[in-house]
Amino acid sequence: MRPRSLQARLLAMAMGLVVVVWLGVAYVTWVSARHELDELLDGHLAQAAALLVVQQIEAEDSDEVADAPSLHKYAPRVAFQVFHGGHLVMRSANAGIAPMTNKALGFATERHSDGGEWRVFSTRGTEHDVRVYVGEQTASRREILRAVLLSMLLPMMFALPALAVLLWWAVRKGLDPMRQLGEVLGHRRPQALEPVALHNMPSEMRPMVNALNGLLARIESMVMAERRFTADAAHELRTPIAAIRAQAQVALGAGSDVAQRDHALQYTLAGCDRATRLVEQLLTLARLETASAASAASVAPVNLSMVTRGVAAELAPTAMARHQSLELEADAPVLVTGDDVLIGVMVRNLIDNAMRYSPDGARVLVVVKSEAGQPLLRVEDGGPGMTDQELARLGERFYRVIGNEQSGSGLGWSIVKRLSDVFGTTTQVARSSALGGLAVEVRWPHR
Amino acid sequence: MRILLAEDDPMLGDGLRAGLRQLGFQVDWVRDGVAAERELATGDYTAAVLDLGLPLKDGLEVLQGVRGRRIATPVLILTARDGVPDRIRGLDLGADDYVVKPVDLHELGARLRSLVRRAHGQTQDVLRSGALLLNPAARSITLNGEVVALSTREFDLLHALMLNAGRVMSREQLEQQLYSWGYEIDSNAIEVHIHHLRRKLFPEVVQTVRGIGYTVPRLKDST
Numbered sequence: 001m002r003p004r005s006l007q008a009r010l011l012a013m014a015m016g017l018v019v020v021v022w023l024g025v026a027y028v029t030w031v032s033a034r035h036e037l038d039e040l041l042d043g044h045l046a047q048a049a050a051l052l053v054v055q056q057i058e059a060e061d062s063d064e065v066a067d068a069p070s071l072h073k074y075a076p077r078v079a080f081q082v083f084h085g086g087h088l089v090m091r092s093a094n095a096g097i098a099p100m101t102n103k104a105l106g107f108a109t110e111r112h113s114d115g116g117e118w119r120v121f122s123t124r125g126t127e128h129d130v131r132v133y134v135g136e137q138t139a140s141r142r143e144i145l146r147a148v149l150l151s152m153l154l155p156m157m158f159a160l161p162a163l164a165v166l167l168w169w170a171v172r173k174g175l176d177p178m179r180q181l182g183e184v185l186g187h188r189r190p191q192a193l194e195p196v197a198l199h200n201m202p203s204e205m206r207p208m209v210n211a212l213n214g215l216l217a218r219i220e221s222m223v224m225a226e227r228r229f230t231a232d233a234a235h236e237l238r239t240p241i242a243a244i245r246a247q248a249q250v251a252l253g254a255g256s257d258v259a260q261r262d263h264a265l266q267y268t269l270a271g272c273d274r275a276t277r278l279v280e281q282l283l284t285l286a287r288l289e290t291a292s293a294a295s296a297a298s299v300a301p302v303n304l305s306m307v308t309r310g311v312a313a314e315l316a317p318t319a320m321a322r323h324q325s326l327e328l329e330a331d332a333p334v335l336v337t338g339d340d341v342l343i344g345v346m347v348r349n350l351i352d353n354a355m356r357y358s359p360d361g362a363r364v365l366v367v368v369k370s371e372a373g374q375p376l377l378r379v380e381d382g383g384p385g386m387t388d389q390e391l392a393r394l395g396e397r398f399y400r401v402i403g404n405e406q407s408g409s410g411l412g413w414s415i416v417k418r419l420s421d422v423f424g425t426t427t428q429v430a431r432s433s434a435l436g437g438l439a440v441e442v443r444w445p446h447r
Numbered sequence: 448m449r450i451l452l453a454e455d456d457p458m459l460g461d462g463l464r465a466g467l468r469q470l471g472f473q474v475d476w477v478r479d480g481v482a483a484e485r486e487l488a489t490g491d492y493t494a495a496v497l498d499l500g501l502p503l504k505d506g507l508e509v510l511q512g513v514r515g516r517r518i519a520t521p522v523l524i525l526t527a528r529d530g531v532p533d534r535i536r537g538l539d540l541g542a543d544d545y546v547v548k549p550v551d552l553h554e555l556g557a558r559l560r561s562l563v564r565r566a567h568g569q570t571q572d573v574l575r576s577g578a579l580l581l582n583p584a585a586r587s588i589t590l591n592g593e594v595v596a597l598s599t600r601e602f603d604l605l606h607a608l609m610l611n612a613g614r615v616m617s618r619e620q621l622e623q624q625l626y627s628w629g630y631e632i633d634s635n636a637i638e639v640h641i642h643h644l645r646r647k648l649f650p651e652v653v654q655t656v657r658g659i660g661y662t663v664p665r666l667k668d669s670t
Binding site: 234235236237238239240241242243244245246247249250253254260263264267270271274 | 456458459461462463465466469470500526527528529547548549550551552553
């Protein structure tokens, strides 16, 4: 199970480490204490044996076994035996009659029949037939060690909860900046997209806050673009509606002036057409922005020549009405990838723009071909063209060339640009060398 | 009343011009900001309707330039920009009214009359000079409670004089107030209209200030 809170995690890890280190220290202390204690107590045993050996020289020979009195309540834990010529001559009250160990010299650890474990030191007296055994119950050593260990571990039992509380406070204090950041973000108004202040920010949090600020900046630019779009769309939609309203009111107020009423009604209808076209374009653009590039750029090959011919045929009547000559050069099939409907939208916008911004009687030339393996669509017109400054602003939504009498909204270019991104095509706008107007060239990538 | 209309949209401009004319305004229509500023600078207009998104020069810049030259012509901004900051900016830069498209023609006319009335220090919708009442909205004249029929020009001339009651207006000033572009003005047209006014109403309605022009006296009970 992973702790959900960072604070709990830090606390658990710190406490775990403290316990491990403490236990390690306790173990090392215990080992070294046992070693020292063994040395000390073994020394005592040897010392006691030496005393008995010295005493033995002075002791009288006797057949009686002298039983030394027990002088202290701890005495039963310590025992000794003195043998002379194979006979037990002296022993402590708690010692048996058999030698405590078979080992002739030095230390031995023996388990006795009564269950106790004894540490025994045996030595020879100055006379060779004297043997001295001094023993001590090992249980007493273990008790001392247990006491040492307890003195190590008991404080830890009490210190650990206190340490946990202190660590909890320290961790909480250390995580304050995070909680503060959370509060700052939590109390923000939804519209507030200004970056989070970086000063006083711990270095560990800077990357996170930087990333957050980057995200906020991107969101803000998106919101700004949306806001600008809404404002522009409002302008573009309100103006035709205002025109329709004004013209309709003029028609109503014209009274007996038939010419004025007819004129106003004609303009009312034209205003409706214009608003319709604008709404269609806005809807196309909105659809494009929601359609993912993946679904828009389908893999099925589309014959660009055929799509273009279809669009040109649809637009031809409009061109004829304005005495414009719409010419198409699309002799060979040119295959491109993409959705045929969307490609149609793009081609339509390009040709429609060329016709719309060219005067009556102008030429519009549409070429579809494959150039060095690259599919290419070129639309040229005999219109007024554009200055460099105007070219630079082309494709901004709702950007229209100043003084243009045509009722375009400038959305056509936005649509072409957006579709170009979807198809991965490059779109170039330049002056048409053949017709003097604008030449738009769309190149598809190599297949 | 002669109105300058600055609007770049051909369809809307055409509609506004025709509609305001139906309401009795003389309308001159310009389609870009530079022309708007040039025309406003002449000071010949009773009021102006200004679009903000004008080519060549933005409407707000036009307004700033005009106000910078101390020209007090009432300006009504008619725009699609409906943001509160836009409105505040427009009004702060010297606009007298701010209307978001689309607008009802009658409302636009009423707002223009209101602007003109206030610009001339009038508090009531009906202009009064003694027993003579002029209603700009209804375009009607009553003298001693009886309606008097006047031609469009005669009404406009009397309106201009009554708006400026107590001030002497030159013949040129009156011509500028009366005629929009495209009209041939006879040199004695104003004199002819004054003559008609005196005949239809009463001789003292308009007084001649020799060598300067004409005036409608500001009477005690006029408001």
